[in-house]
Amino acid sequence: MVVETKNNRPVFLRRLASNDFDNLFDYLQNLSAETKKRFGPHMFDPQSIVEFYKYPDIHRGYVAHDIETKKIIAYSIIRIGYLEHDKARLQSYGLTLDNKTDCTFAPSVADLWQSCGVGNKMFHFILSDLKTNRINRIILWGGVQVDNDKAVNYYKKNDFRILGQFTYNGENYDMILDISGIHSR
């Protein structure tokens, strides 16, 4: 699917494929230290990428690529289900977790492309892709750092709500979005 950014650049949104791995490795290597600090659902070396996508029923990657250069300019992950590691904390908010109808989300956009609308477009693309699954809720992957204004605004803009706050390498929010209503639209 082709979309246009706020600065009128066409980008292509699609699911990640195994022949994207080299391009994805370059994308991850070129992220700034600041963005790497915010986004780390898996290690960035080639072997870890291959390992991570060995389970296509669980881990689904999405990319946006620049139509001119073919380079990946944004990368997001949906994990079907919740993170075992976050289970107790998420349950402490009163959530009843479900590995079939919950999913976990981690987004990233290349530094030079941030704040150009790519993150929003990619999120809407993912939402429409999730309609084909029976996913009712999207939970953030390990929460979001409280001082990450860009991301906190991004989630709020997309109707996520704060579940609670926890301390891990600083202060973080757990956030969630109910999409069960979207399926029936």
Ligand SMILES: CC(C)(COP(=O)(O)OP(=O)(O)OC[C@H]1O[C@@H](n2cnc3c(N)ncnc32)[C@H](O)[C@@H]1OP(=O)(O)O)[C@@H](O)C(=O)NCCC(=O)NCCS
């Ligand atoms: C968070 C991130 C995915 C958002 O994607 P993006 O393409 O930069 O965001 P968009 O341009 O689509 O903007 C979407 C919303 O985010 C917020 N936002 C974007 N840039 C912002 C900025 N510079 N300051 C404050 N809020 C900002 C706004 O609410 C914006 O909505 P608006 O354009 O209607 O005002 C991206 O900035 C990113 O990769 N950041 C680094 C990695 C990261 O933090 N990942 C999340 C880890 S929890």
